[in-house]
Amino acid sequence: xxxxxxxxxxxxxxxxxxxxxxxxxxxxxxxxxxxxxxxxxxxxxxxxxxxxxxxxxxxxxxxxxxxxxxxxxxxxxxxxxxxxxxxxxxxxxxxxxxxxxxxxxxxxxxxxxxxxxxxxxxxxxxxxxxxxxxxxxxxxxxxxxxxxxxxxxxxxxxxxxxxxxxxxxxxxxxxxxxxxxxxxxxxxxxxxxxxxxxxxxxxxxxxxxxxxxxxxxxxxxxxxxxxxxxxxxxxxxxxxxxxxxxxxxxxxxxxxxxxxxxxxxxxxxxxxxxxxxxxxxxxxxxxxxxxxxxxxxxxxxxxxxxxxxxxxxxxxxxxxxxxxxxxxxxxxxxxxxxxxxxxxxxxxxxxxxxxxxxxxxxxxxx
Amino acid sequence: xxxxxxxxxxxxxxxxxxxxxxxxxxxxxxxxxxxxxxxxxxxxxxxxxxxxxxxxxxxxxxxxxxxxxxxxxxxxxxxxxxxxxxxxxxxxxxxxxxxxxxxxxxxxxxxxxxxxxxxxxxxxxxxxxxxxxxxxxxxxxxxxxxxxxxxxxxxxxxxxxxxxxxxxxxxxxxxxxxxxxxxxxxxxxxxxxxxxxxxxxxxxxxxxxxxxxxxxxxxxxxxxxxxxxxxxxxxxxxxxxxxxxxxxxxxxxxxxxxxxxxxxxxxxxxxxxxxxxxxxxxxxxxxxxxxxxxxxxxxxxxxxxxxxxxxxxxxxxxxxxxxxxxxxxxxxxxxxxxxxxxxxxxxxxxxxxxxxxxxxxxxxxxxxxxxxxxxxxxxxxxxxxxxxxxxxxxxxxxxxxxxxxxxxxxxxxxxxxxxxxxxxxxxxxxxxxxxxxxxxxxxxxxxxxxxxxxxxxxxxxxxxxxxxxxxxxxxxxxxxxxxxxxxxxxxxxxxxxxxxxxxxxxxxxxxxxxxxxxxxxxxxxxxxxxxxxxxxxxxxxxxxxxxxxxxxxxxxxxxxxxxxxxxxxxxxxxx
Numbered sequence: 037x038x039x040x041x042x043x044x045x046x047x048x049x050x051x052x053x054x055x056x057x058x059x060x061x062x063x064x065x066x067x068x069x070x071x072x073x074x075x076x077x078x079x080x081x082x083x084x085x086x087x088x089x090x091x092x093x094x095x096x097x098x099x100x101x102x103x104x105x106x107x108x109x110x111x112x113x114x115x116x117x118x119x120x121x122x123x124x125x126x127x128x129x130x131x132x133x134x135x136x137x138x139x140x141x142x143x144x145x146x147x148x149x150x151x152x153x154x155x156x157x158x159x160x161x162x163x164x165x166x167x168x169x170x171x172x173x174x175x176x177x178x179x180x181x182x183x184x185x186x187x188x189x190x191x192x193x194x195x196x197x198x199x200x201x202x203x204x205x206x207x208x209x210x211x212x213x214x215x216x217x218x219x220x221x222x223x224x225x226x227x228x229x230x231x232x233x234x235x236x237x238x239x240x241x242x243x244x245x246x247x248x249x250x251x252x253x254x255x256x257x258x259x260x261x262x263x264x265x266x267x268x269x270x271x272x273x274x275x276x277x278x279x280x281x282x283x284x285x286x287x288x289x290x291x292x293x294x295x296x297x298x299x300x301x302x303x304x305x306x307x308x309x310x311x312x313x314x315x316x317x318x319x320x321x322x323x324x325x326x327x328x329x330x331x332x333x334x335x336x337x338x339x340x341x342x343x344x345x346x347x348x349x350x351x352x353x354x355x356x357x358x359x360x361x362x363x364x365x366x367x368x369x370x371x372x373x374x375x376x377x378x379x380x381x382x383x384x385x386x387x388x389x390x391x392x393x394x395x396x397x398x399x400x401x402x
Numbered sequence: 403x404x405x406x407x408x409x410x411x412x413x414x415x416x417x418x419x420x421x422x423x424x425x426x427x428x429x430x431x432x433x434x435x436x437x438x439x440x441x442x443x444x445x446x447x448x449x450x451x452x453x454x455x456x457x458x459x460x461x462x463x464x465x466x467x468x469x470x471x472x473x474x475x476x477x478x479x480x481x482x483x484x485x486x487x488x489x490x491x492x493x494x495x496x497x498x499x500x501x502x503x504x505x506x507x508x509x510x511x512x513x514x515x516x517x518x519x520x521x522x523x524x525x526x527x528x529x530x531x532x533x534x535x536x537x538x539x540x541x542x543x544x545x546x547x548x549x550x551x552x553x554x555x556x557x558x559x560x561x562x563x564x565x566x567x568x569x570x571x572x573x574x575x576x577x578x579x580x581x582x583x584x585x586x587x588x589x590x591x592x593x594x595x596x597x598x599x600x601x602x603x604x605x606x607x608x609x610x611x612x613x614x615x616x617x618x619x620x621x622x623x624x625x626x627x628x629x630x631x632x633x634x635x636x637x638x639x640x641x642x643x644x645x646x647x648x649x650x651x652x653x654x655x656x657x658x659x660x661x662x663x664x665x666x667x668x669x670x671x672x673x674x675x676x677x678x679x680x681x682x683x684x685x686x687x688x689x690x691x692x693x694x695x696x697x698x699x700x701x702x703x704x705x706x707x708x709x710x711x712x713x714x715x716x717x718x719x720x721x722x723x724x725x726x727x728x729x730x731x732x733x734x735x736x737x738x739x740x741x742x743x744x745x746x747x748x749x750x751x752x753x754x755x756x757x758x759x760x761x762x763x764x765x766x767x768x769x770x771x772x773x774x775x776x777x778x779x780x781x782x783x784x785x786x787x788x789x790x791x792x793x794x795x796x797x798x799x800x801x802x803x804x805x806x807x808x809x810x811x812x813x814x815x816x817x818x819x820x821x822x823x824x825x826x827x828x829x830x831x832x833x834x835x836x837x838x839x840x841x842x843x844x845x846x847x848x849x850x851x852x853x854x855x856x857x858x859x860x861x862x863x864x865x866x867x868x869x870x871x872x873x874x875x876x877x878x879x880x881x882x883x884x885x886x887x888x889x890x891x892x893x894x895x896x897x898x899x900x901x902x903x904x905x906x907x908x909x910x911x912x913x914x915x916x917x918x919x920x921x922x923x924x925x926x927x928x929x930x931x932x933x934x935x936x937x938x939x940x941x942x943x944x945x946x947x948x949x950x951x952x953x954x955x956x957x958x959x960x961x962x963x964x965x966x967x968x969x970x971x972x973x974x975x976x977x
Binding site: 209212213266268269270271272273274275276285286289290291305306309310313314317320321324328331332344348351355358359362364 | 405611
């Protein structure tokens with residue numbers, strides 16, 4: 037189906053252009069390397085677009101065969117981060133390549149989705165029904181959880197709580213989508229939630245603070261609560277029509293930290309207001325809806341699960357990031373797909389969208 | 403329901419949730435956040451204009467404003483602050499440490515500029531202005547301060563400046579006054595504060611998250627207050643104050659033809675500059691001083707007029723035909739009114755109206771007063787401008803008081819006796835007059851029968867007020883009444899036994915009347931009211947000395963004032 041290719045391409049292009057505009061507006065007054073940051077984002081967008089087109093031509097069934105390799109490479113990179121990763125903003129999340137920094141956790145999200153889609157779409161030999169419906173608790177929950185938990189643990193230890201929890205959320209929702217019994221899923225959730233008070237002690241100080249600040253940003257307005265307060269001010273000051281492009285004082289005068297990465301939604305919303313933000317939200321919704329439509333009309337269970345997984349990953353990231361911008365979710369380091377500055381995120385999102393388009397295309401070939 | 407549909411609904415719910423959150427922030431709380439955003443990055447730096455000057459009738463400055471410079475900086479991060487303060491200390495020659503102490507003391511909030519040094523001179527201000535090119539967060543703020551080149555001169559007419567008090571604020575809030583505003587207290591500064599006061603202007607600047615100056619958003623230039631020109635003549639005012647010095651009392655000189663007040667001197671006085679410099683101890687001293695130096699005695703206190711009041715009694719008696727030029731009363735030193743003995747201060751023998759005025763014979767006026775009756779005296783006093791406020795421009799004017807039988811009955815539940823009438827006839831008893839009223843009274847006889855309304859403000863912001871002020875009313879008295887009393891007033895000075903004979907040696911013909919007011923405690927008050935030159939009066943004068951002894955001493959002061967005025971060429975020499 038060519039139409040889904042173009043629909044997703046156009047939506048992605050609009051979103052990433054808005055992202056470049058926002059990045060430019062939040063950095064054009066700053067000095068030094070900041071000046072060129074929007075150009076780098078354009079470069080990443082172009083590379084991402086290339087990946088999108090190439091991946092959309094390659095048959096996604098190849099991922100079925102390569103899934104252990106992909107999973108292994110993702111784990112390898114995550115280990116590498118521990119050894120060689122560069123430390124930025126107090127976290128060890130990046131690998132230095134020739135001229136850019138690579139964030140393996142972004143890649144790991146996609147790898148885990150591919151792995152889980154493959155795992156849950158195995159068929160029994162005698163009939164062609166899915167195995168997952170007959171899974172017991174070990175094969176249905178514990179085994180796949182171990183496969184998720186290893187990269188999740190590595191990511192949380194970086195520390196990157198947001199991406200780690202993202203994996204968990206995608207895992208739980210994929211479990212729900214496959215026919216694994218509900219009582220197993222509830223057991224898993226209970227097992228995960230009950231020891232939470234115990235895990236509190238394992239959280240880093242800044243993570244504890246962020247959670248406390250989420251409950252009440254005003255307990256530390258100049259420290260941990262600062263970002264949320266400033267981000268809420270930025271979004272709220274936009275009003276109905278926004279302050280206009282390049283007129284956002286919050287983002288341009290440094291009041292809003294991370295205004296071009298995690299808090300780019302606040303930057304955007306300050307300048308384009310309620311109407312602009314609604315437009316952006318509806319773009320995201322359309323892309324995600326497109327993903328769900330593709331998933332629904334795919335007969336191949338691997339392709340269907342993969343499409344669901346990718347759509348869910350997008351939806352959850354968009355939701356958590358924007359909710360965090362508005363102070364409705366605790367501050368965790370999650371980028372807004374296609375908007376936030378960052379090569380890894382852009383690249384991985386485009387690859388994921390490419391896979392999505394390819395699933396649709398391959399379906400029509402069958 | 404299928405699991406995938408539930409999941410789809412969940413996704414839709416997530417977006418609805420975001421939409422509601424967005425609507426809440428943008429639409430419901432948008433205005434609040436817009437304000438917060440502005441206060442994040444916009445700083446207002448106010449600049450005040452200069453208060454209007456106060457000038458004398460010839461345009462000479464009595465009070466103006468001198469510009470002093472304050473150094474302010476925008477609050478910012480510590481390391482930057484150190485650098486800026488180091489630069490300032492290099493230019494001012496003050497230690498960084500002490501600048502920091504001042505900074506910390508004056509720091510109020512991160513959104514307000516902080517004063518680190520005040521009252522620096524022009525040269526250093528220019529140097530700092532140049533340094534500002536490197537460090538735009540420095541603000542050199544011109545700060546006009548009230549400047550009193552003559553110190554205490556005309557202090558009561560001008561008034562002083564101070565921070566607005568609660569009472570005034572509640573009254574003036576609607577006119578744009580704010581807490582901590584500097585407003586006038588007393589005198590022209592208070593009454594014309596609305597015209598004199600400057601309008602604040604200022605800069606609005608944008609700063610970044612570190613308080614670093616980014617750019618100027620807007621500028622509104624401050625407006626200076628309007629100048630006020632008084633009718634005071636600086637030369638006469640100086641003469642009056644010099645001759646009063648050291649003696650408690652008041653001198654008023656006015657133009658009897660128009661009612662312009664040319665001089666209004668009071669003692670004890672005060673230096674308004676102490677309020678500008680915030681010399682707390684001196685200010686407290688002024689308020690606690692039992693001599694009340696802040697009171698404008700010429701209009702705010704009233705005293706028994708004593709023999710000055712005889713002018714009123716004479717005018718009333720002549721008008722009502724109770725006496726005429728040929729009426730004579732014999733003064734034997736005392737007379738009986740009812741069962742009480744009323745005495746004169748001397749034995750004058752046979753007196754007619756002119757002689758009685760000249761010698762200030764009490765017996766003559768007791769008898770005239772008894773012929774008139776208290777009510778008539780009261781009515782004529784009011785016609786001549788006593789016992790009611792003049793409507794003078796300066797605040798806190800008192801109306802004085804003229805008693806009447808009816809008032810006595812209503813307020814004191816007592817009857818009026820002939821003795822009271824006799825007392826009133828020589829201006830004693832409950833009768834009270836301000837020095838300005840006394841000067842206004844004598845002006846009527848100087849200008850031939852016009853009751854003027856004294857005024858002291860000539861123009862406000864270049865707009866003449868005298869035209870709309872002139873409310874001179876011709877008193878419906880007979881011409882002969884004025885002539886007879888004028889003659890009597892001249893005799894006071896020219897007669898060798900006249901009470902104002904001290905003034906006869908002056909090179910100009912003076913007419914006037916002395917007064918010696920008995921007070922319950924302490925020495926008598928001394929009065930002299932008069933006008934000169936006699937033929938064509940240009941000046942009316944009232945000298946009042948609180949506990950200054952007999953009327954003679956007031957006439958001596960008047961003589962010194964007139965002689966000094968002659969010396970300065972203000973009065974034409976006739977002889």
